[in-house]
Amino acid sequence: MARVDRNIEPIRVTVDELTAHLARLCPENRIDIAGAVTLPCTMHHEAKWWSLLTEGRHAGLDYLTGDPAGRLDPTIANPWARSLLVFSQRYTAGWPAGDSAPVSGGPAGDADTTPWTDRVSRYARGLDYHDILLKDIKKVVTGLREVWPGLTAFPVTDTGPYLEREYAWMAGLGFLGKNTCLIHEKLGSGLFLGVAPTNLDIAGLPPAGQPAAEPLYAVTARRRRTPVRVAASHCGSCTRCIKACPTDAILPNGGLDAGSCLSAWTIEWRGKAPPERRAEQGGILFGCDICQAVCPWNQRAAESPTSPPVRREYEVLPAHAEIGLADLLELSDDEFRERFRRTPLWRCHPAGMRANAGVVRDNLLKEG
Numbered sequence: 001m002a003r004v005d006r007n008i009e010p011i012r013v014t015v016d017e018l019t020a021h022l023a024r025l026c027p028e029n030r031i032d033i034a035g036a037v038t039l040p041c042t043m044h045h046e047a048k049w050w051s052l053l054t055e056g057r058h059a060g061l062d063y064l065t066g067d068p069a070g071r072l073d074p075t076i077a078n079p080w081a082r083s084l085l086v087f088s089q090r091y092t093a094g095w096p097a098g099d100s101a102p103v104s105g106g107p108a109g110d111a112d113t114t115p116w117t118d119r120v121s122r123y124a125r126g127l128d129y130h131d132i133l134l135k136d137i138k139k140v141v142t143g144l145r146e147v148w149p150g151l152t153a154f155p156v157t158d159t160g161p162y163l164e165r166e167y168a169w170m171a172g173l174g175f176l177g178k179n180t181c182l183i184h185e186k187l188g189s190g191l192f193l194g195v196a197p198t199n200l201d202i203a204g205l206p207p208a209g210q211p212a213a214e215p216l217y218a219v220t221a222r223r224r225r226t227p228v229r230v231a232a233s234h235c236g237s238c239t240r241c242i243k244a245c246p247t248d249a250i251l252p253n254g255g256l257d258a259g260s261c262l263s264a265w266t267i268e269w270r271g272k273a274p275p276e277r278r279a280e281q282g283g284i285l286f287g288c289d290i291c292q293a294v295c296p297w298n299q300r301a302a303e304s305p306t307s308p309p310v311r312r313e314y315e316v317l318p319a320h321a322e323i324g325l326a327d328l329l330e331l332s333d334d335e336f337r338e339r340f341r342r343t344p345l346w347r348c349h350p351a352g353m354r355a356n357a358g359v360v361r362d363n364l365l366k367e368g
């Protein structure tokens with residue numbers, strides 16, 4: 001990655017000042033959790049990242065492999081950056097027990113009555129988080145800039161060269177599950193993440209490389225007096241996600257073989273799952289929630305939903321009810337564009353959506 005030299009001076013702030021402003025700006029802008037990390041810092045799970053690349057578990061996603069040094073150290077591209085702000089927004093209030101059917105990939109005898117949106121990951125049933133969350137983060141940043149006019153910050157969600165889950169853990173937003181997801185002990189893992197490198201030099205944060213015990217802001221009240229998140233994982237001996245994954249994508253001790261993940265097959269590979277493995281896709285149309293749906297942390301989150309509710313933009317779009325699975329098989333490119341342009345489903349392109357629908361139809365016919 002090219003080094004961008006900018007004459008940007010750091011701004012000295014205290015963690016208490018930042019916390020006070022986040023406490024005001026996050027709820028106003030529907031951000032559910034926020035924190036900060038001092039840059040540069042050590043990546044604790046650097047080895048996990050390297051093994052993904054060296055063992056070829058990155059599903060052939062070239063955007064993951066470019067510029068490894070830059071990905072591990074954002075200050076190479078942004079030498080002016082002193083901290084990384086991390087933001088999270090819920091897209092679902094957990095997964096109730098038993099929710100994984102019918103997208104579980106098992107027999108789907110009620111194929112005729114299952115809305116096709118039940119076969120889509122929850123994160124992708126409404127509007128696109130790249131628009132919603134990013135706008136919300138930008139509003140928080142604008143609010144911070146009113147306080148600190150010299151603030152430089154480049155918010156991004158998903159698309160930047162940042163290991164967002166690692167930073168979210170470092171910033172105290174949650175812990176990392178065996179399924180590699182960032183899990184908040186009360187909100188579960190139905191969370192989007194976004195980050196912003198900034199020139200805020202924040203006094204009072206844990207030293208660079210030391211994970212924070214708590215986020216700076218959370219929509220939930222503290223549950224425990226002694227924060228428990230500093231350990232990387234709180235999965236204990238639980239292996240539910242490992243056992244439930246129909247394609248064995250989650251490794252025996254945690255971590256993901258992305259090339260076996262249904263999410264990669266249906267989103268990134270656009271319906272081009274290996275022909276001999278298509279039956280493993282079962283009734284899943286787009287994305288996959290199984291490793292999250294079976295997670296006890298998510299089932300607990302669903303049982304005790306927190307207020308305020310999840311942003312309604314992430315709920316199933318009413319227009320989706322106008323069509324069924326069979327229509328997706330024949331959706332024209334124009335109709336795909338019209339229906340899905342501002343949704344996460346856009347990512348798999350029209351041909352990918354038709355291919356995914358074809359795999360589901362074939363699997364349902366076989367199972368039925």
Ligand code: B12
Nearest residue numbers: 045048121158164166180181182192193254255263287288
């Ligand atoms: C590429 C990508 C994918 C790929 C590959 C995922 C992967 N695990 O490598 C595919 C297409 C498969 C995918 C799937 C999904 N993704 Co995705 N994805 C990304 C993206 C763009 C990059 C991830 C990356 O760099 N992977 C490389 C690996 C090594 O890093 P990592 O997965 O972040 O893992 C880190 C830690 O978890 C830790 N780690 C890894 N293994 C283990 C094991 C243990 C035991 C421990 C303790 C730690 C640990 O080390 C890594 C480095 O810090 C990020 C956005 C971003 N810029 O970070 C979104 C992102 C990770 N995805 C997200 C989501 C929502 C999903 C899905 C749930 C979508 C769906 N329902 O289908 C699934 C979940 C699948 C899964 N179990 O991971 C969210 C995650 C939110 C969260 N709560 O964690 C992100 C952050 C997008 C966002 N901005 O919100 N994704």
